[in-house]
Amino acid sequence: MLLTSYRLGNLTLPNRLVMAPMTRARAVDGKPTEDTATYYAQRATAGLIVTEGVHPNAVGQAGPFMPGVHTDEQVAAWRVVTDAVHANGGRIFAQLMHGGRIGHVEVAGHHPVGPSAIASGTDVFTPTGMAPAPVPRALTTPEVAEQVQAFADAARRAVEAGFDGVELHGANGYLIQQFLSSSANDRTDGYGGSISGRIRFAVEAVEAAAQAIGPERVGIRLSPGGEIQGIVEENVPVLYAELLKALPDIAYVHVLATVDDEVLMGLRKVWPTAWILNPGGQIGPKVSTREDGERWLANGADLISYGRSYLANPDLVERFRLGLPLVDAGQETFFQTPHGYVDYPSYQH
Ligand SMILES: Cc1cc2nc3c(=O)[nH]c(=O)nc-3n(C[C@H](O)[C@H](O)[C@H](O)COP(=O)(O)O)c2cc1C
Numbered sequence: 001m002l003l004t005s006y007r008l009g010n011l012t013l014p015n016r017l018v019m020a021p022m023t024r025a026r027a028v029d030g031k032p033t034e035d036t037a038t039y040y041a042q043r044a045t046a047g048l049i050v051t052e053g054v055h056p057n058a059v060g061q062a063g064p065f066m067p068g069v070h071t072d073e074q075v076a077a078w079r080v081v082t083d084a085v086h087a088n089g090g091r092i093f094a095q096l097m098h099g100g101r102i103g104h105v106e107v108a109g110h111h112p113v114g115p116s117a118i119a120s121g122t123d124v125f126t127p128t129g130m131a132p133a134p135v136p137r138a139l140t141t142p143e144v145a146e147q148v149q150a151f152a153d154a155a156r157r158a159v160e161a162g163f164d165g166v167e168l169h170g171a172n173g174y175l176i177q178q179f180l181s182s183s184a185n186d187r188t189d190g191y192g193g194s195i196s197g198r199i200r201f202a203v204e205a206v207e208a209a210a211q212a213i214g215p216e217r218v219g220i221r222l223s224p225g226g227e228i229q230g231i232v233e234e235n236v237p238v239l240y241a242e243l244l245k246a247l248p249d250i251a252y253v254h255v256l257a258t259v260d261d262e263v264l265m266g267l268r269k270v271w272p273t274a275w276i277l278n279p280g281g282q283i284g285p286k287v288s289t290r291e292d293g294e295r296w297l298a299n300g301a302d303l304i305s306y307g308r309s310y311l312a313n314p315d316l317v318e319r320f321r322l323g324l325p326l327v328d329a330g331q332e333t334f335f336q337t338p339h340g341y342v343d344y345p346s347y348q349h
Helices: 034-041 072-087 143-161 173-181 200-213 236-246 261-269 290-298 310-311 314-323
Strands: 007-008 011-013 017-019 048-052 092-096 123-126 131-132 166-170 216-222 252-256 274-278 303-306
Touching: 017 314, 034 072, 072 092, 072 143, 092 143, 143 166, 143 200, 143 314, 166 173, 166 200, 200 216, 200 236, 236 261, 252 261, 261 274, 290 303
Parallel strands: 017 048, 017 303, 048 092, 092 166, 166 216, 216 252, 252 274, 274 303
Antiparallel strands: 007 011, 123 131
């Protein structure tokens, strides 16, 4: 099943493996490099590649050495990446990631903003090491609309850069999930409080992006009940069911296994289009296998995303097909190091 094709929006994927979004912190001046093009092109046999988190505007940059997609120079640099992936026969979505309260003034000179002036209580990356996350400045109501618009503008820019679509990062404690969360959002202006208030930012951002580039080119990533970066959510099954019902019919939702299987399967039933499942969730103790993927396909998922397995195994599809062993990418090369990026070969017989 994992190795069968699938129709996603306007794209025909040759298999059901998705390369999960992974920040690699190797951008230079907010731009992807030639190595970035090589890295993604090496992985073009994936049914779909979702890039590392890419900030939709300057204030949304969560950490150092992360790329953006809001300036002409960034668009031109991404064009080299998307051309390389397409030349190798692949398909690639940009993950639009707005850090919200996860960020630091030292990253790009902007004090982070969030739904409310509540710090995450966790540490964030800065150019000089880890530091306590600052208290963000609470967005005013007109500024919330500006952040919604940033997702639409970035979606348009991403298509200009040659991406096949965009995935809004609604998971892992960044801006969109901060609006969903009771520990990051105590707003009283219609973007907080009730469930319909908490989901409003996510819905408006997705609607704006869908209007900008077409719903078939938009997805959203969610981590229901996920608790990293100081997130607490109330009434998770209802919160997410209401969110899914309120979203327009976009290409897909990409869900992390951050809540019980029964809750996930219940949520899957209320979603009309494609369901991408990430069995690993928020970096679990072990990497996911082909069998994990097959089990989720049998349980209602349409596509399966693999994160860490893709780092050291550019030919993951072939390795699954032939039952070849996987190489383990060490945690020490996740971010920034010159090695551990484009130097993993395909399987050597
Ligand atoms: C180095 C690294 C960077 C990551 N960066 C992102 C990111 O930018 N956006 C995101 O949604 N998830 C990110 N993740 C989470 C992965 O997409 C995935 O959900 C997680 O690694 C679990 O899947 P796995 O067990 O297959 O690795 C990252 C994970 C790793 C290991």
